[in-house]
Amino acid sequence: MINRDIPDIIVGRLPVYLRALRHMQAQEKQTTSSQELGEWVGISAAQIRKDLSQFGEFGKQGTGYNIAFLINKLLEILKLKQIRDVALIGMGDMGHALSRYQGLSDRGFQVTLVFDNDPDKIGERVGHFVVADNREMVNTIRAAGVKVGIICVPASAAQEVANKLIEAGVTAILNYAPISLNVPKGVRVQYLDPAVGLQRMSYYLD
Amino acid sequence: MINRDIPDIIVGRLPVYLRALRHMQAQEKQTTSSQELGEWVGISAAQIRKDLSQFGEFGKQGTGYNIAFLINKLLEILKLKQIRDVALIGMGDMGHALSRYQGLSDRGFQVTLVFDNDPDKIGERVGHFVVADNREMVNTIRAAGVKVGIICVPASAAQEVANKLIEAGVTAILNYAPISLNVPKGVRVQYLDPAVGLQRMSYYLD
Numbered sequence: 001m002i003n004r005d006i007p008d009i010i011v012g013r014l015p016v017y018l019r020a021l022r023h024m025q026a027q028e029k030q031t032t033s034s035q036e037l038g039e040w041v042g043i044s045a046a047q048i049r050k051d052l053s054q055f056g057e058f059g060k061q062g063t064g065y066n067i068a069f070l071i072n073k074l075l076e077i078l079k080l081k082q083i084r085d086v087a088l089i090g091m092g093d094m095g096h097a098l099s100r101y102q103g104l105s106d107r108g109f110q111v112t113l114v115f116d117n118d119p120d121k122i123g124e125r126v127g128h129f130v131v132a133d134n135r136e137m138v139n140t141i142r143a144a145g146v147k148v149g150i151i152c153v154p155a156s157a158a159q160e161v162a163n164k165l166i167e168a169g170v171t172a173i174l175n176y177a178p179i180s181l182n183v184p185k186g187v188r189v190q191y192l193d194p195a196v197g198l199q200r201m202s203y204y205l206d
Numbered sequence: 207m208i209n210r211d212i213p214d215i216i217v218g219r220l221p222v223y224l225r226a227l228r229h230m231q232a233q234e235k236q237t238t239s240s241q242e243l244g245e246w247v248g249i250s251a252a253q254i255r256k257d258l259s260q261f262g263e264f265g266k267q268g269t270g271y272n273i274a275f276l277i278n279k280l281l282e283i284l285k286l287k288q289i290r291d292v293a294l295i296g297m298g299d300m301g302h303a304l305s306r307y308q309g310l311s312d313r314g315f316q317v318t319l320v321f322d323n324d325p326d327k328i329g330e331r332v333g334h335f336v337v338a339d340n341r342e343m344v345n346t347i348r349a350a351g352v353k354v355g356i357i358c359v360p361a362s363a364a365q366e367v368a369n370k371l372i373e374a375g376v377t378a379i380l381n382y383a384p385i386s387l388n389v390p391k392g393v394r395v396q397y398l399d400p401a402v403g404l405q406r407m408s409y410y411l412d
Contacts, residue, residue: 015402078406098400101300104404178225180225195225195312198315198354199314200218200396201354202286202290202378205378
């Protein structure tokens with residue numbers, strides 16, 4: 001059913017649709033239209049219909065989309081019907097904040113391993129976690145079969161941490177460090193650098 | 207000199223080029239090529255040449271780009287030659303982490319105002335800041351002429367906070383809340399939702 005050749009840009013919009021549909025569901029709405037969904041997410045109705053049509057026929061002309069059904073389909077397409085374990089590297093401010101962030105576990109991901117290289121932090125209890133030594137990273141992550149990593153270390157250490165994650169079998173990296181990572185084919189990186197987001201908007205400011 | 211019709215997707219890549227060039231400069235490199243820059247950022251050399259050519263002639267055939275010159279040009283294009291003040295709303299874990307994050311002030315933005323609606327947090331001293339009451343948000347931001355806001359409140363409160371920011375004159379919003387915001391034309395939003403980043407990569411996992 002799933003077409004592996006879906007362009008990445010479409011895949012990237014699906015979590016945004018999913019997030020909006022979940023909010024609609026929380027408001028006890030039953031159905032929606034590409035028009036309405038488009039207003040929620042700031043994407044044209046035509047684009048939404050085109051995106052969703054890549055995966056099959058979801059909506060009915062005139063009656064729109066059943067929200068619960070569409071959520072279920074998106075979870076299936078995005079392989080979010082399971083909870084995935086995540087390793088988090090770097091327990092500074094951002095790492096601490098993320099390890100406690102409910103918005104991950106609500107949406108398919110739970111941090112299960114946390115690492116740092118600071119002797120003062122190693123062994124520290126943070127929420128449900130005990131901070132492990134970076135030197136154990138490769139073995140521990142590989143043994144646990146974790147495929148998803150979050151990098152919260154400074155830019156100067158990020159490539160080295162990425163290399164270790166990849167060595168351990170991680171193929172999906174969320175990178176908070178303000179640096180582009182070199183990764184081999186088959187490994188994906190998503191960047192969350194607040195300064196890049198702000199700088200991009202700065203162009204449009206007076 | 208600046209062409210106002212540059213597609214947003216190109217504008218969005220410029221901060222990534224800038225970030226890589228800054229790292230090169232920190233390594234005391236003097237010049238680079240579109241090839242080399244492309245390897246740093248994972249974008250093709252042809253795309254980089256095309257993007258940069260929108261803004262004028264930067265490189266010389268054969269000798270490549272002067273890094274300091276190109277950084278300077280990008281700062282000019284992105285209007286980053288000044289430090290912009292930022293208002294941050296929501297002093298939970300993420301807001302705390304961001305208010306202390308050096309990576310913003312190094313790259314053109316300084317948090318100067320922080321707000322929360324929790325009586326236990328209002329008046330609290332956080333680094334250089336005293337947390338102000340959300341109810342003062344519109345007047346304070348307007349009086350200070352701040353145009354950039356960062357939203358770190360829960361999803362349920364984010365739209366209301368966005369409305370207040372916009373009322374206060376903010377036209378660029380970095381949104382950490384996991385919800386799409388409705389904003390009028392002329393206001394820009396960048397989203398930093400870690401779950402969306404992870405869900406997008408989940409599609410490619412087994």
